[in-house]
Amino acid sequence: MKSQNIIFYILLIFTFNISSCRKIASNVDPPEFVQKLVVNAYLSPDKLNNSIFISSNERRFGELTSPFEPFGNVSLYIYENSKEIQFDTVRENYFGSGYNYWIKNFQFKEGYTYNLKVISDLGLEAEATCKIPLKRDFQITVDTTFRKTTEEHGLKISLLTAKISITDFPGEANYYRLLYLYDTYYPATPHKKNLSYKDAVESPIPGWAEYNAWQNDRVSNDIGLDGKKFILRTIEFQPVYLDQPNSSEPDSAFLRIYLLNTDKPYYDFHKSLENYSLGDTPFTEPSFLYSNVKGGLGILASYTLDSLIFRLK
Amino acid sequence: MKLHNLILVLLLIVIPLHAQKNEHYTISGYVKEAISGESLIGVNIYLTDHKIGTVTNTYGFYSLTLPAADSVGLVISYVGFNTENIKVSLHKNIELNISLKPSIILSEVTITADRIERQSESVKMSTVTLQPAQIRNVPSLLGEKDVLKVLQLMPGVQKGSEGSSGFYVRGGGPDQNLIILDDAVVYNASHLFGFFSVFNGDALKSVELTKGGFPARFGGRLSSVLEMHMKEGNKEEWHGEAGIGLISSRATIEGPIKKGKSSILLSGRRTFADLFELPISKSGLPHYYFYDFNAKINFEFGRNNKLYISGYFGQDKYSTNTSSDRFTEKSGYQWGNSTGTIRWNHLFSGKLFSNTSLIYSRYNFNINDKYYDIKEDAHYYAEYNSGIQDYSLKYDIDYIPSPNHWLKVGFISTYHKFNPYAFVEKDEVYNKNIQEKTNEYGIESGFYAEDTWQPHPNLKINAGVRISSFIVEKKQYLFPEPRLTAAWHFKNDIALKVSYSLMNQYIHMLSNTGVGLPTDLWVPATNNIKPQRSQQVALGIVKDFEKKNFSFSLETYYKTMNNVLAYKEGSSFIILDDVTSAAQQNWENKVTVGRSWSYGMELLLQKNTGRLTGWIGYTLSWTPMQFDSLNFGKKFYSRYDRRHDISVVAFYKLSHNITLTGTWVYGTGNAITMPSATYSAFGDNSALGSRGRNANIFGYGEDVGFDYGQKNNFRMAAYHRLDLGIQFKKGKKWGERTWEISVYNVYNRMNPYYYYLGYEYRNDKSYGVIKQVTLFPFIPSFSYNIKF
Structure with a gap:
């Protein structure tokens, strides 16, 4: 009985202690909040409309503001090869976290350097520079093969493998991001066979059903591959029309491939997003997001585009 | 054979330099403990007439070659033992084996030696020596005595996280500590996810940590060498000891195989919580245990030959069982070290002693998962292993x-077999049978020669060079490593010391925890990943206060470390509960190489004799780092950069039977990365905005970034804690029993183990706050120990 009492009291002490182990840290001051402007923009001459997202960082400690930290009215200044340009903007609220400024009456050009200055009437300033890469022909090719396999649930399926090859442009550092899209188009009445890409994508026929799946790829670089032809990615997907024999067969199918020739800040920022870690366990370290914005946060980056439309059916 | 010849050539060069013209004779022998016959390491043998002395080596051997004399006075002293005064007539070579008696039987704290070794007389610097008694007396977490946690109380040695047995020496990471037990490297020194070390204090005879001023015989790590020797076992009679605490129970038995000639020691330790849990264990409950076992056996073949065989084996195992009417699953992980050493001591003459060691060491980590689908009558099995194996020859x-x-001259050559990755997956449903394994191999060698030389009565020098080599992937690294320590002794009790050492490290541990988790991965330097290298200079002053039995030392140091490895941002350690994720590790892609610096000052005030003994240590240090791929290439302070670190350790012998013990520690909070703000940060989701419909693709999901400013920009709250203990000893007919009651964190300081971000809601408003987890508040514990 005596020993049972001892064990009981030990357990009681432990229970008391363990229950008091989580609390607000009262003996440390949180890091001081310093307000900064946030810039997020990916400029390209291949876009019809370019936009620049502006917001403020938000305090993490103390009383939190909603919907976002006020940063006043901002003025945007853009310099093309050091010469200020004139443009119009249309501002839209972007998901309640800041404003998107659509650039009107101005087209960005490949090979030019753009300097962006953002000044708020609250005295906040941010500045960033990017140089838009030259458009390059990377000689995109696709090699496709089909194979049958068994899926996890025992279902027999066919897989399409597409090896996407490019030839790196010699004598310069290139940074890539690959985007691809698999489109299938189903016939409507009246039936029309072998829809052209123009009819399917650029000026779609009303009433046609479409199935498409955007896929985007991670960024990569050409280190060790300067001027060489190489397989950039091997992608594998399940073509809908081969595995739904009882459903209506699509009229046509395309694999659309877009290769972004990006600048280094684009690469560095997306790489830091890929590796992003909050370090929210005692055994992991948080990672940082890349920024090239002086006096602020975020990214000003650019790219040009090379593409290939590959007909699968 | 070539190595052997090289050493002989070195000796032939050196020996004539020391040829004696006058008639000289040698007194040599072994110093042992009188009761057990255990050889004693580092015993001071002082020649009163010549004002010169020596100490016993690792095997208790000493040698003094002196001019012929009618009477030579020797004073033999050692902490915890009565000093012996011996006079011998020296007209021939003398074999003199000495037995020392403990000063007070069964009491390790109070000693009465009138002339123990003084720090001011030794050339060694940046060295910490622990007595087993000190390890036993320091109050500890849950009553588990832990040699590594006692070392953390020394200046220049810092703990990592709360309760962790991992240690950081002068700004170096845990992988930069060479931990050797009877010459065998122990790669993972932690039980229970880093909370306890694998070393059972009952089996240890000596513990010495070298933080700088490395003699040439040490190599292979940048920051420290922790050298431990197991007890040999009582050569005179059978004895044992056992103990039970809140976490584990342990037992040791030792005794003679042939009285006075050979002995054996067996010592084991095991946690017992799982044994009580078994009868009532339910599906889903985890099982955990660890155990370790030490064994040593030794034989004397006359005066000139001794053979020691020792080994260590330890294992941690964690598992869970889950089941339902549809399936059964058993998963878990286990890790452990095993070492084995065969050593042969040979005495060529009273002046020439040799040791040959054959060493084996292995560390392995395993994650496994067994699944049985009852309905399908199909099995699934996956297993991931990583580890390292060493085979060494040392002379x-x-x-x-x-x-x-x-x-001292010699060599060590080690064949490393690294297994960063081995994966097995068998799946009867999908007909999978995968067996993948990557092994890497390396041969690490070191040749050294060093001399401890006293060219002047006031000057002692230890100078040497080590030639280290590593062969991996058809590439050989070969570097000379000069070492120098010098001590200028003046005013009889003060010495000024200086040291320089260059070290190379050819194997690395990948860890982003620093707490000694089993997932820490040992990998070699490769063609791409160069060896780590450090250079360290230290300057110190030592004073012995003979009357008060105090010693005081002050050291400053500056250390640079190059090619230091760290995980790249976002890379993390293996996920413990996911076998397939573990299998996708490719370590070379996950690491980045950088530099680190460490500089500071260490103070140590020690009192080794009297009723009150203990020490006060203080460290002031800085440890900045710089990696091209971390913190945008800018310098930042290491997580364990600790500006101030204080330890106060005291043992007070209240009476013959009662000892009070206490420690107080204070340390600047760890440097961690804490955000000051958040912001919208999204990837390029509209790249095809101009190209058609459905342009809003979502490639990069993160849309909230944290604004950290700098890496490790925030200091955790300062760490401090008081531990107290009391030991009650009582002699019994059969031996002695000891009750120990101790309290960890007496004033219940809520030291943060880690912080996390949280929110509070008050009056319809939202507040961002920092929350903390405290791991070990006020914790009482007790243990019961017997000796017989």
Whole structure:
């Protein structure tokens, strides 16, 4: 009985202690909040409309503001090869976290350097520079093969493998991001066979059903591959029309491939997003997001585009 | 054979330098403990007439070559033992084996030696020596005595996280500590996810940590060498000891195989919580246990030959069982070290001592998962392993031509077999049978020669060079490593010391925890990943206060470390509960190489004798780092950069039977990365905005970034804690029993283990706050120990 009492009291002490182990840290001051402007923009001459997202960082400690930290009215200044340009903007609220400024009456050009200055009437300033890469022909090719396999649930399926090859442009550092899209188009009445890409994508026929799946790829670089032809990615997907024999067969199918020739800040920022870690366990370290914005946060980056439309059916 | 010849050539060069013209004779032998016959390491043998002395080596051997004399006075002293005064007539070589008696039987704290070794007389610097008694007396977490946690109380040695047995020496990471037990490297020194070390204090005879001023015989790590020796076992009679605490129970037995000639020691330790849990264990409950086992056996073949065989084996195992009417699943992980050493001591003469060691060491980590689908009658099995195995040959020679010279030459060559990754997956449903394994191999070698030389009565020098080599992937790294320590002794009790050492490290541990988790991965330097290298200079002053039995030391140091490895941002350690994720590790892609610096000052005030003993240590240090791929290439402070670190350790012998013990520690909070703000940060989701419909693709999901400013920009709250303990000893007919009651964190300081971000809601408003987890508040514990 005596020993049972001892064990009981030990357990009681432990229970008391363990229950008091989580609390607000009262003996440390949180890091001081310093307000900064946030810039997020990916400029390209291949876009019809370019936009620049502006917001403020938000305090993490103390009383939190909603919907976002006020940063006043901002003025945007853009310099093309050091010469200020004139443009119009249309501002839209972007998901309640800041404003998107659509650039009107101005087209960005490949090979030019753009300097962006953002000044708020609250005295906040941010500045960033990017140089838009030259458009390059990377000689995109696709090699496709089909194979049958068994899926996890025992279902027999066919897989399409597409090896996407490019030839790196010699004598310069290139940074890539690959985007691809698999489109299938189903016939409507009246039936029309072998829809052209123009009819399917650029000026779609009303009433046609479409199935498409955007896929985007991670960024990569050409280190060790300067001027060489190489397989950039091997992608594998399940073509809908081969595995739904009882459903209506699509009229046509395309694999659309877009290769972004990006600048280094684009690469560095997306790489830091890929590796992003909050370090929210005692055994992991948080990672940082890349920024090239002086006096602020975020990214000003650019790219040009090379593409290939590959007909699968 | 070539290595052997090289050493002989070195000796042939060196020996004539010390040829004696006058008639000289040698007194040599072993110093042992009188009761057990255990050889004693580092015993001071002082020649009163010549004002010169020596100490016993790792095997208790000493040698003094002196001019012929009618009477030579020797004073033999050692902490915890009565000092012996011996006079001998020296007209021939003398074999003199000495037995020392403990000063007070069964009491390790109070000693009465009138002339123990003084720090001001030794050339060694940046060295910490622990007595087993000190390890036993320091109050500890849950009553588990832990040699590594006692070392953390020394200046220049810092703990990592709360409760962790991992340690950081002068800004170096845990992988930069060479931990050797009877010459065998122990790669993972932690049980229970880093909370306890694998070393059972009952089986240890000596513990010495070298933080700088490395003699040439040490190599392979940048920051420290922790050298431990297991007890040999009582050569005179059978004895044992056992103990039970809140976490584990342990037992040791030792005794003679042939009285006075050979002995054996067996010592084991095991946690017991799982044993009680078994009968009532339910599906889903985890099982955990660890155990370790030490064994040593030794034989004396006359005076000139001794053979020691020792081994260590330890294992941690964690598992869970889950089941339902549809399936059964058993998963878990286990890790452990095993070491084995065969050593042969050979005495060529009273001046020439040699040791040959054959060493085996292995560390392995395993994650496994067994699944049985009852309905399908199908099995699934996956297993991931990583580890390292070493096979070493070591040969050391001590040549002691006179009290002014002690030459050591030798070599070690180690064949490393690294297994960063081995994966097995068998799946009867999908007909999978995968077996993948990557092994890497390396041969690490070191040749050294060093001399402890006293060219002037006031000057002692330890100078040497180590040639280290590593062969991996058809590439050989070969570097000379000069070492120098010098001590200028003046005013009888003060010494000024200086040291320089260059070290190379050819194997790395990948860890982003620093707490000694089993997932820490040992990998070699490769063609791409160069060896780590450090250079360290230290300057110190030592004063012995003979009357008060105090010693005081002050050291400053500056250390640079190059090619230091760290995980790249976002890379993390293996996920413990996911076998397939573990299998996708490719370590070379996950690491980045950088530099680190460490500089500071260490103070140590020690009192080794009297009723009150203990020490006060203080460290002031800085440890900045710089990696091209971390913190945008800018310098930042290491997580364990600790500006101030204080330890106060005291043992007070209240009476013959009662000892009070206490420690107080204070440390600047760890440097961690804490955000000051958040912001919208999204990837390019509209790249095809101009190209058609459905342009809003979502490639990069993160849309909230944290604004950290700098890496490790925030200091955790300062850490401090008081531990107290009391030991009640009582002699019994059969031996002695000890009750120990101790309290960890007496004033219940809520030291943060880690912080996390949280929110509070008050009056319809939202507040961002920092929350903390405290791991070990006020914790009482007790243990019961017996000796017989």
